[in-house]
Amino acid sequence: MTRKRITNLWIALFLLPTIIVLAMFYVVPIATVFITGFTQWNGFNAPQFVGLENYIKLFTYDNTFAVSIRNLLLWSLIAGTIHVGFGTLVAFILYKRPRGWKVVRGVFMIPNVIAAAAWAIIYKFMFNDDIGVINNLIRGIGFENFHVKWFYESPAAFFAITFTWLFFAVYVCLIVLNDLMAIPKEVHEAAYLDGATEWQVTRFINLPLVRNAIGTGVILSVTSRIAMFEEIQLTSRGGPGNETYNISLMLYEGIVNYEYGYANAAGTIMILLGILVLVLINRLFKMNERVY
Amino acid sequence: MKKWLTVTSALAIVSSLLLTACGSGAATNPDQQAGGETAQKEVVLKIPHYKTGQNVGAKYFMGLVERFNAAYDGQYEVVVEEVPQDDYAEKIKLLYQQKKLPPIIETGDKQFLEDVVIKNGAFYDLKPWIDSKPELKSVMIEESIEHNTTEDGKIFSLPMAVIRPIGMFYNKDMFEKAGITKSIGQMSTDEFVQALDALKASGVAPLTLMTGENAWTTMLLASAFMANEPGGPEILNSTEWDYDYTSEPWVNTFAKLQTFLQQYTTNNAVGAAYADAANNFLNERTATIANGTWMISDFSDPAKSSEGFNQKVGADLYPGGVAVATTYDYLWWIPSGLPEEQTQGALAFLEFMYTPKELETYMVLEGGNAPKLQTSEEFESQLDPILAEFNEAVTNDLKVTVQSFENIWPPQIPSEFGKYLPLLADGTLTPEQFAQELTSKAAQFKK
Numbered sequence: 001m002t003r004k005r006i007t008n009l010w011i012a013l014f015l016l017p018t019i020i021v022l023a024m025f026y027v028v029p030i031a032t033v034f035i036t037g038f039t040q041w042n043g044f045n046a047p048q049f050v051g052l053e054n055y056i057k058l059f060t061y062d063n064t065f066a067v068s069i070r071n072l073l074l075w076s077l078i079a080g081t082i083h084v085g086f087g088t089l090v091a092f093i094l095y096k097r098p099r100g101w102k103v104v105r106g107v108f109m110i111p112n113v114i115a116a117a118a119w120a121i122i123y124k125f126m127f128n129d130d131i132g133v134i135n136n137l138i139r140g141i142g143f144e145n146f147h148v149k150w151f152y153e154s155p156a157a158f159f160a161i162t163f164t165w166l167f168f169a170v171y172v173c174l175i176v177l178n179d180l181m182a183i184p185k186e187v188h189e190a191a192y193l194d195g196a197t198e199w200q201v202t203r204f205i206n207l208p209l210v211r212n213a214i215g216t217g218v219i220l221s222v223t224s225r226i227a228m229f230e231e232i233q234l235t236s237r238g239g240p241g242n243e244t245y246n247i248s249l250m251l252y253e254g255i256v257n258y259e260y261g262y263a264n265a266a267g268t269i270m271i272l273l274g275i276l277v278l279v280l281i282n283r284l285f286k287m288n289e290r291v292y
Numbered sequence: 293m294k295k296w297l298t299v300t301s302a303l304a305i306v307s308s309l310l311l312t313a314c315g316s317g318a319a320t321n322p323d324q325q326a327g328g329e330t331a332q333k334e335v336v337l338k339i340p341h342y343k344t345g346q347n348v349g350a351k352y353f354m355g356l357v358e359r360f361n362a363a364y365d366g367q368y369e370v371v372v373e374e375v376p377q378d379d380y381a382e383k384i385k386l387l388y389q390q391k392k393l394p395p396i397i398e399t400g401d402k403q404f405l406e407d408v409v410i411k412n413g414a415f416y417d418l419k420p421w422i423d424s425k426p427e428l429k430s431v432m433i434e435e436s437i438e439h440n441t442t443e444d445g446k447i448f449s450l451p452m453a454v455i456r457p458i459g460m461f462y463n464k465d466m467f468e469k470a471g472i473t474k475s476i477g478q479m480s481t482d483e484f485v486q487a488l489d490a491l492k493a494s495g496v497a498p499l500t501l502m503t504g505e506n507a508w509t510t511m512l513l514a515s516a517f518m519a520n521e522p523g524g525p526e527i528l529n530s531t532e533w534d535y536d537y538t539s540e541p542w543v544n545t546f547a548k549l550q551t552f553l554q555q556y557t558t559n560n561a562v563g564a565a566y567a568d569a570a571n572n573f574l575n576e577r578t579a580t581i582a583n584g585t586w587m588i589s590d591f592s593d594p595a596k597s598s599e600g601f602n603q604k605v606g607a608d609l610y611p612g613g614v615a616v617a618t619t620y621d622y623l624w625w626i627p628s629g630l631p632e633e634q635t636q637g638a639l640a641f642l643e644f645m646y647t648p649k650e651l652e653t654y655m656v657l658e659g660g661n662a663p664k665l666q667t668s669e670e671f672e673s674q675l676d677p678i679l680a681e682f683n684e685a686v687t688n689d690l691k692v693t694v695q696s697f698e699n700i701w702p703p704q705i706p707s708e709f710g711k712y713l714p715l716l717a718d719g720t721l722t723p724e725q726f727a728q729e730l731t732s733k734a735a736q737f738k739k
Contacts, residue, residue: 042407062732128560130559147559149563152503237707237711239714240712241714241720241721
């Protein structure tokens with residue numbers, strides 16, 4: 001056996017445990033989700049093949065799936081623009097290292113340290129019509145007849161749920177800030193020497209150079225909207241009616257009703273949507289092209 | 293040589309790491325799987341339950357456990373694991389999947405019980421045990437024995453001995469201030485609405501409604517009003533699931549419900565959970581609440597209501613002489629496949645629960661009546677005055693008993709009912725549209 005073949009054998013051997021773990025915890029479960037999406041399975045008896053019945057039920061039983069896709073598109077748009085935009089803005093501000101920037105960075109991190117479920121409960125109180133700080137503040141500044149049941153009226157519920165995550169953009173901020181700090185100083189010095197203004201440096205140098213970080217931020221943010229669950233289930237539960245449903249709630253319903261086939265069909269759609277987002281954002285931000 | 297030694301060591305480390313990661317599911321002691329440990333003498337029955345802590349049922353249930361443990365000291369001990377009420381049914385399903393069911397279970401998800409437990413015969417047949425205990429069988433209600441008997445003659449769960457009609461509580465002071473003198477149970481529905489207007493005019497919110505969770509108090513009141521609709525009692529007393537809510541009795545009831553939500557309840561009814569609703573009545577923000585007699589203990593609980601509040605509370609039937617109750621329910625059951633000592637312990641617990649003294653204790657604390665039990669002389673004197681008032685109303689004014697919506701809806705629908713109620717309340721949905729939405733939802737679960 002040649003030396004190269006022996007080396008390759010050792011490499012394969014050392015990679016084997018990782019591949020086994022990856023297969024056990026990723027490939028096999030995903031394959032199970034996909035395959036059982038075509039079955040009727042209550043978790044107690046063996047799955048029974050039913051073809052596309054679960055997908056037909058998902059798409060057509062009522063308008064819940066259409067509402068879920070609508071909400072997902074809107075939340076993705078808000079996430080990709082306002083949420084990521086806010087995080088990027090904060091990153092650019094922190095990059096200038098104003099007075100107290102480390103404190104601001106630390107404080108900005110706090111909401112993301114708190115569990116989403118805890119935040120959902122906090123927001124439920126904050127948006128309460130009687131005792132919540134939001135409505136009392138609005139009534140305090142002169143709108144005495146302001147009464148909105150945020151999580152129980154349409155379209156207020158959609159906006160209330162959006163607010164539970166909209167400004168918590170610390171991950172985007174940190175990724176973008178990290179890339180900003182990695183830009184060589186010489187690039188900026190050269191630009192200033194050529195007479196570039198601060199805005200021109202930001203617009204024509206910094207922004208293009210953090211393109212990949214922003215793209216990553218958009219991917220993280222949009223895929224989080226696909227998987228978003230606690231913020232909805234613990235506040236509006238998808239209501240009023242089905243106004244704030246998303247696909248993860250449909251998946252959850254399948255689980256609690258012991259319709260695992262239906263739940264896995266919803267899960268398959270979530271996986272496919274996630275892959276679609278990844279491909280689209282990669283292309284949009286040209287993330288496979290060299291930055292320098 | 294050195295190279296081989298290095299490689300062999302590396303492989304050994306990796307293999308042991310993998311084996312450790314994969315070997316965490318070691319079999320447990322089968323006694324522990326069944327929910328108990330076998331000490332030398334005492335059999336421990338570990339059961340999850342929600343009637344603990346601040347739950348309304350805790351006073352009776354935890355007292356029952358304490359008394360059983362005292363009576364069977366050294367032989368059996370029931371240990372309760374606290375579980376939130378909303379999670380109890382799911383916990384039981386999970387334990388079933390894990391083959392770790394506790395020795396005694398109170399109901400659970402009705403559809404799961406019928407479609408899985410009864411269908412797969414995963415329960416202990418209580419018939420031979422009941423037949424061997426004539427004094428036990430003598431207190432059981434016949435219709436309940438029939439309902440709990442499977443097609444092949446086995447008895448799945450403990451038949452009921454006590455029926456607990458549900459009515460409503462009212463604040464006597466508020467009623468007096470509003471000039472209402474007639475008993476609620478003797479009123480027609482129109483008279484009741486007039487009473488609501490009088491209460492509203494006197495400055496109080498007449499009804500305690502809620503849309504959160506399963507919209508319990510709202511559902512009870514709506515069930516009672518449907519009982520006053522032509523054809524309503526027949527629909528409500530069905531023994532089959534109902535999947536269609538577009539008929540006239542339903543739509544008329546939803547129309548009344550819309551009016552109640554819009555005009556006769558508190559601002560925070562939309563979105564309110566049971567705790568919020570109970571708080572409204574206990575803190576005298578509302579004049580009435582539809583709820584069962586198990587709530588009576590809250591009226592004298594200093595942690596929940598002001599001193600002397602229980603003196604202000606009266607209990608009555610719903611308008612039209614309606615009470616909400618069912619004998620078509622499952623209660624306690626024992627899973628099959630348990631170790632013999634666990635099964636015997638579970639049977640001892642059920643038998644203890646149905647002794648005349650315990651049944652009386654249950655009725656004193658939670659209300660209801662045991663039609664086949666000869667109560668003791670002290671029983672009546674032990675009754676809370678509010679409970680005694682309600683029992684009197686049941687005796688004198690009861691005209692019709694109906695089940696509540698949740699007894700005839702698929703288990704998923706009460707939650708959907710609560711989610712769609714805000715849209716009914718704010719007028720986004722008409723009663724007809726509301727009925728149609730619920731019917732569409734129910735169609736998904738039709739077998």
